[in-house]
Structures are given as structure tokens and as C-alpha cells.
Amino acid sequence: EAGVTQFPSHSVIEKGQTVTLRCDPISGHDNLYWYRRVMGKEIKFLLHFVKESKQDESGMPNNRFLAERTGGTYSTLKVQPAELEDSGVYFCASSQVGRYSPLHFGNGTRLTVT
Amino acid sequence: GQNIDQPTEMTATEGAIVQINCTYQTSGFNGLFWYQQHAGEAPTFLSYNVLDGLEEKGRFSSFLSRSKGYSYLLLKELQMKDSASYLCAYSNAGNMLTFGGGTRLMVKP
Numbered sequence: 001e002a003g004v005t006q007f008p009s010h011s012v013i014e015k016g017q018t019v020t021l022r023c024d025p026i027s028g029h030d031n032l033y034w035y036r037r038v039m040g041k042e043i044k045f046l047l048h049f050v051k052e053s054k055q056d057e058s059g060m061p062n063n064r065f066l067a068e069r070t071g072g073t074y075s076t077l078k079v080q081p082a083e084l085e086d087s088g089v090y091f092c093a094s095s096q097v098g099r100y101s102p103l104h105f106g107n108g109t110r111l112t113v114t
Numbered sequence: 115g116q117n118i119d120q121p122t123e124m125t126a127t128e129g130a131i132v133q134i135n136c137t138y139q140t141s142g143f144n145g146l147f148w149y150q151q152h153a154g155e156a157p158t159f160l161s162y163n164v165l166d167g168l169e170e171k172g173r174f175s176s177f178l179s180r181s182k183g184y185s186y187l188l189l190k191e192l193q194m195k196d197s198a199s200y201l202c203a204y205s206n207a208g209n210m211l212t213f214g215g216g217t218r219l220m221v222k223p
Contacts, residue, residue: 003156031209033209033210033211041215042213042214042215042216043201043203043213044213045210048209048210091157095209099144099145099209100144100145100162102159102162103147103159103209103211104156104159105149106156107155107156
């Protein structure tokens with residue numbers, strides 16, 4: 001089966017600009033998650049979709065971040081306007097329904113804000 | 115602050131055995147997961163423990179003690195390709211994972 005795919009793999013933008021990251025989960029996975037790893041830190045949870053509904057967005061840093069999952073398939077994460085501290089690797093993961101279903105991660109999008 | 119800890123770096127020799135420890139503190143614990151991540155790639159699932167004890171999967175085994183908030187990942191017959199970061203993470207309600215900082219394992223010939 002195809003894995004979780006993320007686009008773009010790298011993005012370099014200037015402070016104040018907008019960037020949209022895309023994630024295509026594994027087909028049939030209702031759960032979709034966004035995580036972020038800032039340089040030198042651990043991977044941190046951002047939010048969780050179940051199908052098209054936001055189940056938990058407690059990890060979203062502030063209102064400059066907007067995630068959507070229209071139709072319950074792919075998801076986008078928009079950062080507007082980007083700040084320097086938003087630089088990092090943004091990972092998307094998906095899983096099947098089930099309490100212990102492992103998360104399958106994409107390769108991530110490396111975002112650099114200059 | 116961070117409530118899940120694992121060593122930052124470890125070095126081991128090809129063919130040897132290495133144990134990577136992880137300690138955590140949380141309420142509402144659902145399970146403990148281990149992931150492997152090579153540089154620039156996606157974290158890939160290795161194992162999970164829900165109940166106390168040892169789970170064996172080929173060369174990799176993972177152990178959990180819920181009362182002690184402790185887990186370890188055991189890698190046997192180390193190969194050069196095992197050089198990677200190993201991420202410990204616990205899950206709580208909603209399958210949200212909280213990750214440690216990762217242990218960077220270097221396997222030397």
C-alpha cells in the first residue's frame with residue numbers, strides 16, 4: 001500500500017509569507033495527525049482529525065496555524081503569516097480506527113522561515 | 115516540561131546487543147510505542163507495549179513496566195543499518211503520542 005505522502009518536502013519562505021503543507025494519508029485511515037519537530041527538540045503533537053472533524057487541536061501553537069481536512073481525505077496545514085520560530089519539520093501521520101493502531105508517518109515537510 | 119526521557123546518544127558495535135531505556139510520567143496511559151527514524155526519513159513503527167512484559171519481534175524486543183513508568187528497546191545482532199534515532203512515545207486518550215527527544219544510536223564496525 002502507498003504510505004503517507006507529504007508535499008512539499010522542503011519549503012523556504014520569508015517571514016510574513018504564507019505556506020500551505022499538504023498530507024495524503026494512507027487510504028482508509030480515518031485518523032490523521034499533524035506533528036512538528038523544531039530544531040533540537042522532540043516531536044510535538046499539533047492536532048488530530050477523525051475523518052473531516054477536528055478531534056483534538058490542543059497542540060496548535062496559535063491562530064496563525066489553520067488545518068483542514070475537507071471530505072475526510074487529504075489534509076492541509078496553512079501557516080499565515082509565518083514567523084521565524086515556525087521553522088522545523090512538519091510530520092503528518094495516519095492510522096486506522098482502533099485504540100492501539102500504530103501511526104504511520106510521512107517523510108515530513110522541512111519548513112525554513114528566513 | 116518534558117515528562118518522557120531517553121538517552122541522547124548511544125554507541126554500540128556491530129553484532130552486539132544494545133538496550134535503549136525510556137522513562138515516562140503520565141496519567142491516562144494507553145500504551146508505549148517505539149519508532150525508528152533514519153535521518154531525513156519518516157519515523158517508522160517498531161513496536162508497542164500495552165501490558166507489562168516483553169514483546170519480541172525478530173531482532174527487536176520491547177519491555178514495559180507500567181508501575182515504574184519504564185520501557186526499554188533491545189536490539190540484538192546489531193547491523194550497520196540499525197544506526198538511526200530511536201523514538202520512545204506514550205499514547206493517551208485519542209491515540210495522541212507524546213515523544214521523547216530520541217536516542218541517536220551509532221553502530222560501529
